Amino acid sequence: MRNYAPSPSLRGTTMDTVQVGKGLPALAVDVGGTNIKAGFVHENGEIEKVVILPTPPGKNKAPGVIDTIVELSDNLAESGRSARVGSVLIPGVVNDRKGIGVHSENLGWDNVPFADILTERLGYPVSVTHDVRGSGIAEYQLGYAHRFDNVVVLTIGTGIAGAIFINRQLIDGDGFAGEIGHIPVFGSNGPLCVCGQAGCLETVASAAAVAREYQRLSGIKVMGGKEVIDLALSGDTLAARIWDRATLGLAKCISQLCSIIAPEAILFAGGFSGAGDTLLNPVSEKLDSILTFQRRPEIGCSKLGAKAGLVGAALQTRTLAERLGL
Amino acid sequence: MRNYAPSPSLRGTTMDTVQVGKGLPALAVDVGGTNIKAGFVHENGEIEKVVILPTPPGKNKAPGVIDTIVELSDNLAESGRSARVGSVLIPGVVNDRKGIGVHSENLGWDNVPFADILTERLGYPVSVTHDVRGSGIAEYQLGYAHRFDNVVVLTIGTGIAGAIFINRQLIDGDGFAGEIGHIPVFGSNGPLCVCGQAGCLETVASAAAVAREYQRLSGIKVMGGKEVIDLALSGDTLAARIWDRATLGLAKCISQLCSIIAPEAILFAGGFSGAGDTLLNPVSEKLDSILTFQRRPEIGCSKLGAKAGLVGAALQTRTLAERLGL
Structure with a gap:
């Protein structure tokens, strides 16, 4: 029977700074069951961590989550950081292609078309991805x-x-x-x-x-x-x-x-x-x-640790912009 | 919650006759924990079921299995059915690419290079594939x-x-x-x-x-x-x-x-x-x-039922011949 020793190289410390490729200024959001992390992705690819907010209360948290993201985007714009594309990671069963939150027990929603709603409310294109697949993509591309x-x-x-x-x-x-x-x-x-x-x-x-x-x-x-x-x-x-x-x-x-x-x-x-x-x-x-x-x-x-979600969301803003030819 | 009714179309009866593509006359063998099924694949692609033999006894069944396959091939040649390529499906952990039986608890072997041994003993090229992946390929291509x-x-x-x-x-x-x-x-x-x-x-x-x-x-x-x-x-x-x-x-x-x-x-x-x-x-x-x-x-x-193994082995003889340019 083969037995691999755990690779010491997989035990390193997490990254302090992570950059994604150059592109449009963007909003990156990672919605969790406990809190919502948001970052602003600068044109040079630097991810500026903006804020961590508690996930809103209530049985169906979808309206509260959407309002929180809209408020975040507005506040950023007021401080001179206007996003032109966005990506939001959400938990549960998620149809990444259509940007639909199919089901989340923890957040109490079913079949919410987050991508469509957020794109309309924010006034710029937003993709919605399963949080763990988003983090995984980050770890796969940068970790x-x-x-x-x-x-x-x-x-x-x-x-x-x-x-x-x-x-x-x-x-x-x-x-x-x-x-x-x-x-x-x-x-x-x-x-x-x-x-x-x-x-x-x-x-x-x-x-x-x-x-x-x-x-x-x-x-x-x-x-x-x-x-x-x-x-x-x-x-x-x-x-x-x-x-x-x-x-x-x-x-x-x-x-x-x-x-x-x-x-x-x-x-x-x-x-x-x-x-x-x-x-x-x-x-x-x-x-x-x-x-x-x-x-x-x-x-x-x-390698990315707890940052993986935000980095994944940032990467997804680049993917979305590329797909839309922005 | 979605609920799909089981599709009636997946409940049909099994196929009576199955053909693979045209090619070299070939030996197809499906080695199981209980018995060994062998077929002869004619040039027109028809699979002729030849024999079912009990899997040989003994702790390590590899030598007995190999001898059985060699004997089968010899008997077929004597009856005018000379194979020019062969495929054998075996259970356990199998490295399909190298044709190695990595491990089988039921058949008691470890790291047996079946493909190399059988190619030498039979005098024609033989591939070795995991039995269940072989059956699965048959079901995927023909079922x-x-x-x-x-x-x-x-x-x-x-x-x-x-x-x-x-x-x-x-x-x-x-x-x-x-x-x-x-x-x-x-x-x-x-x-x-x-x-x-x-x-x-x-x-x-x-x-x-x-x-x-x-x-x-x-x-x-x-x-x-x-x-x-x-x-x-x-x-x-x-x-x-x-x-x-x-x-x-x-x-x-x-x-x-x-x-x-x-x-x-x-x-x-x-x-x-x-x-x-x-x-x-x-x-x-x-x-x-x-x-x-x-x-x-x-x-x-x-769709192929218990025949899937033999059909899978027959398909693999076509794949092997193609890969070798025969």
Whole structure:
């Protein structure tokens, strides 16, 4: 059986500054379940991080998200930064081609034509892309993923999903592929998921789930999943147990990807990717104990880290402008 | 949530006669865990089914398999049917490009260069391909699968594996992809699998597993999984319970494929595919009860049925001859 040592080169620190190609001034937005990150892409390709806002409350968050983006664009224009093209990444099931938010449990929407609505409200063309595929494209074009023909960029945030590259092509299953957070890893007795199934990876290993579980069992409020990792490192046994379960879930899920599509590498992106060895070591050890005949993928952290979404959105503004001949 | 009715067109009967293109007289062999099927491909493309032999006994079955194929070829030549090119399908992890049997638990081999050995022993060029990918290619070129851009041909026999087509391309993960039989569907308390893991789909839903489980619990010897299906249909409650568990396992596994690669269709091939509605109805019902937001694939049976392997091998002889300019 082959056994690859995790590549040290996939454990490097994240990039401080990232540039995309030259092009029109653009608005880049990454809508998450917890917050909305926005950046302004200058003509020279520099991405200026503008603001992080909390995702609006309410069951169906689509109207609030749209209003927030319109306000952001207006404020930027007032400060002399007028975008002429935009790209917004959103979570859930997304039809990238048509720019439709097909479904999001976490954000409570169904079949919202975001691209059309935003293009009209903002007065310039806007593309809408699945957040995780957008981040994955960034990692593939500017990060570590381009080294591999077959690689999964697995983003862990409020939810978990993956950008799957096979033979160097991103596969999207008409918007339905990559929902890796909804692989059941702890049988049907596991925690109930927002999707309606039980035991999904997302219920034990997302940043939100790790934080929620710690708060539920300890009664102590934490700021997010990263704080639980820090607690685990500092010797908190409850935090360590929750982190152990999260990394076991990730290893189980990766083993299934190995049996089905046999990627050469898995790169973690999103909030947890900054955890480095604290994430990679337990996942690698557990994966080694699960895999038998399967190909052992390299396991690493995304080069772009939590920035991947914004960089992906910035790249998408260049793609859109090119497609429209702007 | 969308809900596609299973397409009646995917429930048709299997083909009686199948032809591949014109070409050299050829030997086509499909090596399974239970038996070896061999056919002679005439110059006009007609596939003449020659013989079905039991797979040789012994821990490492590679030498016996090779000797059997050589004997077959010699016997054919004596009867005036001299092959000038050959193709052999084998199970396990297979490097199709190099014709190497990388690993097979069921047949007990590791890193056997079958293509090189057989080319030398037979005196004509022989390609070696993963059995399930070979069957999948046949179904894609001559069966129902070609209607879909994204489809999985799931072959159930001694083991279970799939040929995964994404954007009309067969993906092989350097030989490691498609090992769908080793997705755990009943948690780690499930039956131990030959692969070393527990609870794999293959341990509850392969034709061999269904037969084995019935024999174990009833003490009654059955000829194979199909006999258990017939018993279930005739009112045998034990057989019905085992079949129920097998189809639940298949539905669970398909739901995971839906979350990861979101195929438009799943086509069953191999021995069980002749079961038609007895297979399709329970799998479809269970899948409907599991899926929530995922795209519901069409579920059908392969057009080529149990013949897919031999047809796939016959097609591969044409591909090999073309590649070599013969």
